[in-house]
Amino acid sequence: MTSPSVPDDRQRADEWSARPRLVSSTLKGHHHVLHVWPLEDRTWVKCREPRAELLWFDRRCFRSEEQLLRALKEHRIECVPDVVDIGGVDFQGFIEGRTVGTRRWWSSRRVPDAIFDQLVDLFRETVRITPDMLKAERRCESQDRPEDGDTDSFLERLIVFMQEQVYEPNRPVFEGLFRELGVGDESFDRLRKRVYGLTRRPFCLLHADLHRKNLIVDPRGRLWVIDWELAMLGDPLYDLATHLYLMRYPAHQENRMIQEWCRVVEHIRPGSSLGWEQDLPRILEFKRVQSVFTDVIRESLKLRQRDDLNWAGLPLAAARLHRILTAAAEPLGSKTVPAHPQIMAALVRWHRQAGTRTGTRPKPVPDAS
Known part of the structure; x- marks a missing residue:
């Protein structure tokens, strides 16, 4: 299951909620409307309903985002939402905070240093996760799983898609x-x-949709990364390229991100940034x-x-x-x-x-x- 269905799973969450009438359905993400519930332990969970007015033109690699999030937690990636089992259905924890896409940070397009550094840490964490490490079930066809390091075939399959x-x-x-x-x-x-x-570069886990609205900063300044439903396994440079394309950093910060990315991925898995000057x-x-x-x-x-x-x-x-x-x-x-x-x-x-x-x-x- 990619995400809980609406309204059946919403009704089930209502039954488990400490205050079932406190449900908000007015929070809109890029692809979803969010329905949020408070549980008895003051944890908030969310159920996402696809926005009818938007179309999906993206390839999915993993069968269940919630299953992937559990696997990421096992590999000690802590900046992702928790997953809560409610009556046999997985719900994602709701992260309170503001996105990096809010007007406060978007006007200059510059990302504060504290957030920038946490993004670099995220790349450090994902590049160490190799295709054989994740236990989350995959849904993509065999031809969409090229040999590790075959960056040409990886990009070709995206063109075919x-x-x-x-x-x-x-x-x-x-x-x-x-x-x-x-x-x-x-x-x-x-x-x-x-x-x-x-x-050729060694494959790793890619978020593949790292834009400002998928980055949430909580009241303590901690960065959380949401919406992993487009995550895939492949060329690490593709994740950087997608991030740069979607973030639209000012030039000086884009250059800094490239240099920091090369530094951390090479330290974790040598060869991950090989040929970036020509390939990026x-x-x-x-x-x-x-x-x-x-x-x-x-x-x-x-x-x-x-x-x-x-x-x-x-x-x-x-x-x-x-x-x-x-x-x-x-x-x-x-x-x-x-x-x-x-x-x-x-x-x-x-x-x-x-x-x-x-x-x-x-x-x-x-x-x-």
């Missing part, structure tokens, strides 16, 4: 829009040529292209309001897509990027065409659990 599970199922609806924005089948071939030839830019190119295919779909859908177009949100959506396309222009092989007015016009045309056909709801990644 993006092509076969994100682009192809949604091509009937979005192909015209993708074409107007300068991307299509050939984009994957170009990307493969750009990223092939990575240096290439993995970041993959992340930029990945954003094109997922964000074009998401931004397009956000503009739809029943049978009408959200005209007020159109300029902002086009501006976001322009930034994403510009960042990915080189690995996509795009000689020019559509200007802001061209992107707005393409979104309007897609909206009008989508309104004339049925079955235009995009296809999220299938749940194989």
Whole structure:
């Protein structure tokens, strides 16, 4: 079970709660609405309900996030939520605090040194966990488990996933829009040529989604890391690249994180940072292209309001897509990027065409659990 279901497990937690009416369902994460309960020992637990308005375009490696969290605790990674068994159902402990994504820290994008150092410690802890150490059950196919150190195959499987599970199922609806924005089948071939030839590095545990809203600082200043459902085993440099891409550090702090990451992972597992100078830019190119295919779909859908177009949100959506396309222009092989007015016009045309056909709801990644 990836997470407790709603409302059945919510009812079960109510029965165990010290104050069952004190349930909050107004806490929204990036992918979930959180339902929170206080237990008799003053522990708070949470149950996550997927947000209906968001789509999932991410590959899962582990069958149960709660099982993974238990395994991490066994390996003495303490910055993750506890797991509480309530009537045979696992619930995650709720961490009180504020995310690193709050306005207090986001305005300058700089992360306070005390939090920065704890992030470095997290990388030190995860790089020591090898694929053979974790007892958590995996759900990914055998071809998605390349030989330890085969970084090329690791990234290739992520490209295959993006092509076969994100682009192809949604091509009937979005192909015209993708074409107007300068991307299509050939984009994957170009990307493969750009990223092939990575240096071999020993595999380890990756969080694979270390962004500001998944980092919580409690009242004592301790950092907690939540949302491990996208965790995987693979190239340690991929975790750093994803973290840098999502965090958007100021330049000086990004450079410091790279240097600190290299220092700690090499100390724990020599060879983990090998070839980073050549490979980090290439993995970041993959992340930029990945954003094109997922964000074009998401931004397009956000503009739809029943049978009408959200005209007020159109300029902002086009501006976001322009930034994403510009960042990915080189690995996509795009000689020019559509200007802001061209992107707005393409979104309007897609909206009008989508309104004339049925079955235009995009296809999220299938749940194989």
